[in-house]
Amino acid sequence: MSADIVIGQTPHGEAIRIDIKELLATRLLVQGNSGSGKSHLLRRLLEESAAVVQQVVIDPEGDFVSLAEEFGHVVIDGAAYGEAEIARLGARIRQHRASVVLALDELEIDQQMKCAAQFLGALFDAPREQWYPALVVVDEAQMFAPSAAGEVSEEARRVSLGAMTNLMCRGRKRGLAGVIATQRLAKLAKNVAAEASNFLMGRTFLDIDMVRAADLLGMERRQAEQIRDLARGQFLGLGPAIARRPVAVNIGPVRTGAKTVTPGLVPLPTASTEDMRELLHAGLHIEPERPEFPRPAPRPRVDVETLSENIAATGPVAERPERPEPEPEENRAAMVEILNAMAQEDDCTFQSSTTLFQDFTIRCRMKGISVRGLDATMFRRGFAAALAGIEDPEDERWTDVINLGKHVPDDALAPFYVIARAAMDGEPCPDDMDLARIYGTSSPRRVQRLLDYLEKDGLIVVRTDFSGKRSVGLPDLGVTTAPIEA
Numbered sequence: 001m002s003a004d005i006v007i008g009q010t011p012h013g014e015a016i017r018i019d020i021k022e023l024l025a026t027r028l029l030v031q032g033n034s035g036s037g038k039s040h041l042l043r044r045l046l047e048e049s050a051a052v053v054q055q056v057v058i059d060p061e062g063d064f065v066s067l068a069e070e071f072g073h074v075v076i077d078g079a080a081y082g083e084a085e086i087a088r089l090g091a092r093i094r095q096h097r098a099s100v101v102l103a104l105d106e107l108e109i110d111q112q113m114k115c116a117a118q119f120l121g122a123l124f125d126a127p128r129e130q131w132y133p134a135l136v137v138v139d140e141a142q143m144f145a146p147s148a149a150g151e152v153s154e155e156a157r158r159v160s161l162g163a164m165t166n167l168m169c170r171g172r173k174r175g176l177a178g179v180i181a182t183q184r185l186a187k188l189a190k191n192v193a194a195e196a197s198n199f200l201m202g203r204t205f206l207d208i209d210m211v212r213a214a215d216l217l218g219m220e221r222r223q224a225e226q227i228r229d230l231a232r233g234q235f236l237g238l239g240p241a242i243a244r245r246p247v248a249v250n251i252g253p254v255r256t257g258a259k260t261v262t263p264g265l266v267p268l269p270t271a272s273t274e275d276m277r278e279l280l281h282a283g284l285h286i287e288p289e290r291p292e293f294p295r296p297a298p299r300p301r302v303d304v305e306t307l308s309e310n311i312a313a314t315g316p317v318a319e320r321p322e323r324p325e326p327e328p329e330e331n332r333a334a335m336v337e338i339l340n341a342m343a344q345e346d347d348c349t350f351q352s353s354t355t356l357f358q359d360f361t362i363r364c365r366m367k368g369i370s371v372r373g374l375d376a377t378m379f380r381r382g383f384a385a386a387l388a389g390i391e392d393p394e395d396e397r398w399t400d401v402i403n404l405g406k407h408v409p410d411d412a413l414a415p416f417y418v419i420a421r422a423a424m425d426g427e428p429c430p431d432d433m434d435l436a437r438i439y440g441t442s443s444p445r446r447v448q449r450l451l452d453y454l455e456k457d458g459l460i461v462v463r464t465d466f467s468g469k470r471s472v473g474l475p476d477l478g479v480t481t482a483p484i485e486a
């Protein structure tokens with residue numbers, strides 16, 4: 001039986017194939033911005049290979065349930081089962097080699113992560129005689145394997161990341177081949193991304209993701225720009241199951257449809273008020289039983305009178321007041337929070353300040369914070385403070401350090417703050433390795449030059465005592481780090 005499927009065509013009309021047998025051994029990573037066509041691509045892959053290989057789809061949006069009609073996938077509604085049942089289902093899927101879609105769209109994000117973890121864990125733990133090959137497709141993989149702590153609970157993140165790591169790093173022996181898609185490579189845990197040897201990279205706007213995508217494709221950085229110009233449904237592919245050199249591919253059509261479509265106008269239902277009331281209230285007293293993935297507490301019930309009054313008080317849409325701009329103080333706190341979150345990300349100091357600033361403004365916009373009046377210098381200085389663990393630069397404790405920092409050039413500010421902080425806390429000065437990381441370099445000589453520079457400017461004084469221990473003083477602040485073996 002041939003295990004090749006056609007995923008699409010080059011712009012010249014040449015068919016591009018994916019070798020499913022090879023894919024099972026070498027996994028696939030898909031990246032592209034929202035709307036670039038990742039889910040369409042996954043659907044094409046699933047449809048074309050449905051008859052060839054068992055498929056398990058982890059579907060956070062409930063996009064893939066339509067595969068059931070045409071290809072007979074069993075849809076498992078994640079919200080309808082408890083933990084033990086999900087685990088049992090996972091085990092049976094391996095036993096019976098069933099193709100399934102685990103739809104998680106009815107769950108809150110924490111529960112989506114826990115449910116997927118439980119399910120993947122059960123697939124992973126199947127007994128050896130059931131290690132049949134299966135594609136395990138995970139859309140929005142950054143949600144299940146995030147690179148940094150976010151708004152979800154630590155427990156959800158831990159179990160979910162663990163399950164995804166098992167899938168990508170140790171699944172192959174057990175027959176499980178991960179196919180994962182993400183909007184942003186930077187958001188996806190590195191160890192999870194690193195295990196895929198096949199890539200399909202779609203349109204990507206952010207420099208940081210574009211550069212990583214280009215790196216994975218083995219393209220030179222100056223060629224990376226073309227990733228920004230890809231059209232919807234167009235991807236660059238590379239890997240043992242696709243092609244030995246990067247190829248451009250226009251993903252082919254699909255037979256089933258996504259559940260979610262771009263919202264358009266839909267005729268209103270014609271049911272009478274009475275029928276509608278009946279529809280809305282039928283069986284309302286029946287509580288679903290889901291004790292093991294608890295949902296957040298329901299919102300307090302508002303009685304109809306109050307609700308009607310509230311609605312009446314709002315007036316017609318046109319008269320509604322504009323949403324007030326957040327207060328400057330509120331803005332500042334939210335920006336500081338974003339800076340602190342960015343500073344927590346691995347390797348952030350090794351990215352260009354333009355990329356970081358761009359990332360920052362996007363995050364601000366996503367939170368509805370206006371970035372008017374904010375420039376790259378302000379950003380760099382705020383980010384330096386965040387890197388040094390100065391969580392709120394307006395805190396009085398830091399006033400003197402921040403004032404002194406005005407004499408320090410932007411790029412030297414983060415290491416300077418780190419040294420100043422250590423001195424204020426009476427701790428040893430961070431070693432050259434730490435300073436290099438904060439400075440965004442791998443060269444110890446650059447760190448030495450930086451220290452020399454700060455010392456020449458009188459901002460720091462480096463002393464080595466008789467026993468050879470080094471301490472760094474800040475004469476303006478009257479503080480010195482604890483001595484440490486140089």
Ligand SMILES: Nc1ncnc2c1ncn2[C@@H]1O[C@H](COP(=O)(O)OP(=O)(O)OP(=O)(O)O)[C@@H](O)[C@H]1O
Nearest residue numbers: 033034035036037038039040041183232233251252
């Ligand atoms: N190759 C293609 N041919 C035809 N239509 C496509 C193709 N790729 C994507 N589309 C259409 O473009 C729209 C967006 O695609 P899709 O939902 O796959 O994007 P996505 O990358 O998954 O976005 P998101 O990250 O927001 O989920 C869909 O309506 C899809 O049908």
Ligand SMILES: [Mg+2]
Nearest residue numbers: 038039040139
């Ligand atoms: Mg999608």
